[in-house]
Amino acid sequence: MNLFSQKIAQELAVKAEQVEAAIQLLDGGATVPFIARYRKEVTQGLDDTQLRFLEERLLYLRELEDRRQTIINSVNEQGKLTPELNAKLLAAETKAILEDLYLPYKPKKTTKGQMAIAAGLLPLAEQLLANPSLNPQATAESFICEGYADSKAVLEGAKYILMERFAEDAELLAKIRPYFYQQAHVISKLVDGKEQEAAKFKDYFDFSEALSTIPSHRALAVFRGRNEGFLTVTVNLPNLDSTMPHPCEGVIANQFDIRQQQRAADNWLQEVVRWTWRIKLQPHLESSFVTELKNQADGEAIHVFGQNLKNLLMAAPAGQRATMGLDPGLRTGVKVAIVDKTGKLVAYTAIFPHQPKNEWHESLAVLAKLCAQHQVELIAIGNGTASRETDQLAAELIKKHSELKLTKIVVSEAGASVYSASALAAEEFPDLDVSYRGAVSIARRLQDPLAELVKIEPKAIGVGQYQHDVNQPQLARGLDAVVEDCVNAVGVDVNTASVALLTRIAGLNKTIAQNLVNFRNEHGAFANRENLKKVPRLGAKTFEQAAGFLRILGGDNPLDSSSVHPEAYPVVEKILRNKGLTMSDLMGNSEKVRSIKAQDYIDERFGLPTIQDILQELEKPARDPRPAFVAPQFMEGVTDIKDLVVGMVLEGVVTNVTNFGAFVDIGVHQDGLVHISMLSENFVKDPHAVVKAGDIVKVKVIEVDVARKRIALTRRLNDKAAAQTTSRAEPKVTNQRSFNSPAPSNTKGKSSTPAKSGTMADLFAKAGMKK
Incomplete structure (x- = not known):
């Protein structure tokens, strides 16, 4: 556990004891929202973002440790666990390195190399490797046996013995992995005869981009094209001359001191090296890196989805006002x-x-x-x-x-x-x-966007990229964490909250939430937080986790409507006694609250962070962290993409933020794209740093493609607009809300489709809107 704490602490740039404390709380059943809000002294101030990273990383490290022990036990049972190998297995920091070390010992179906060893060909393989001056054919003659009828077959068997030895050498893999990663490209090609069906992937018909730098949205687009049967995808060095040895063959040869010096066995050994790379290592590394790339792309896509979901959930509520909802339709009516x-x-x-x-x-x-x-x-x-x-x-x-x-x-x-x-x-x-x-x-x-959207499966809200392509358990876990953090940041009115909303409160589950609603329906509104303990299955531990996030408005105790946890009520009572005040005198009175010195109320249980949080809550009771409600104003008379005129300045709402820009609803049934390069007058590295879903923004129309339903926008209102496009006989582009096939903006690989000139083509090529 100390090793876990130290490693995570280094990655978070915090102290190991902070991480250790958080792990103990998590293992004890505490939730991230509870730890972040009410155990600041214990973790020395770790916030919810740090705690979520810690929680996810801890899961990975524990899975890694479980796998490590399984491998050690397996090798030990085979009687092959040496002190040196055991040390290497214990030192492996990733699953990939661990699996590389396990390769020679991993139970597998009988291989050609194993068959050759069983036939007695191992001495031949070792002799030729140790002494390349030996004549392979002549030396092989003495090893002819059943199943290996001539010297050619014997040498073939010896070749497989060395190939398997080389390919399973962990030291070689440790050298070749970083080299291959830095040099290799993700290469996609059109499957023959699929050009018409695969039109939306045309930017990937002849595509190449560095494995180490390809962004997640392009990687996921390539994988989707492959999964749909339109693209072949490989990972290799670009522009290779097939008649020349692969550079990785040189790494293999150097590792085993194989050189071409015109000795009798040199050509045979060179052939072993070539086969090792092409038949064993290249497919293995390609599969490994594709998996790793997919995992990284999934993680980035889930992160982007989570950011957008958080912004949507934390959008400004209009509040408790009678509201008419209109679900528009034509033939079926409104x-x-x-x-x-x-x-x-x-x-x-x-x-x-x-x-x-x-x-x-x-x-x-x-x-x-x-x-x-x-x-x-x-x-x-x-x-x-x-x-x-x-x-x-x-x-x-x-x-x-x-x-x-x-x-x-x-x-x-x-x-x-x-x-x-x-x-x-x-x-x-x-x-x-x-x-x-x-x-x-x-x-x-x-x-109340938050209260309503929690009733919908997060990925169905549609503010992510490739949500159906990424790792679904990881997506569900990540989005559930976002929803939980948002709900607990706001808190809920326990007397009006739905089961769906209550289920997201720290410590509660669907059963307890349903029990709470049933109890409320049977006995009436809760008058105080203490009464929550009467709810079936809502025990002391659950009460501890949930109580601070469950609010009771107009109840017996004004503190029950605040985020002050019941365990800290004695602190408030002490303040009231010392100041000679009543609760109504203090709550909401900024002048009196600010006159209180937090340091005066620190004790062995409650430290400065908790006292400061209590005072902030007393100053602004039940404050909502969400912004004030403001309604966007769409331009009158602009209701369709055909109404747009280049140069128009419009107000709109950001509907989605991606790594390549933001989509804005300007009220014409088709969201426009503000490319990352047009989000600000200054350089923008991450669009999320300048806009978020739900923001009301002013944008200028810089180009319109009516035929393909594409709208290019800019937030740089002084930018010059391009010429208007009224029609173009090209494939239809689907609405941005299903944007799932981003196109590349790489200079290292060229598309086989001629690039179109003009702002619109350039913009959407960069952003990934080619469908």
């Missing part, structure tokens, strides 16, 4: 659902303002009546099909009925259909048709 300020469904219907029925005025009348009847303040409009047409309907409603004081906002409906068809939605609305549940979700996600 589904309408109204929820009161607590999110309870109070009315629903369908209207048909658009084609083919065109009941525009009738729809306005229905909406006006419902808004007046239920005192609606906000209108949430889904951003799918017919969104802008429905937005125009809402705009006319607001204009005609100013007395209703309505505000309209276009809301991302990503995942709403998934929620509608889920078991959770069926349980919540058993008598409501599936088609209306989406409108309810759209309304609620405006009131």
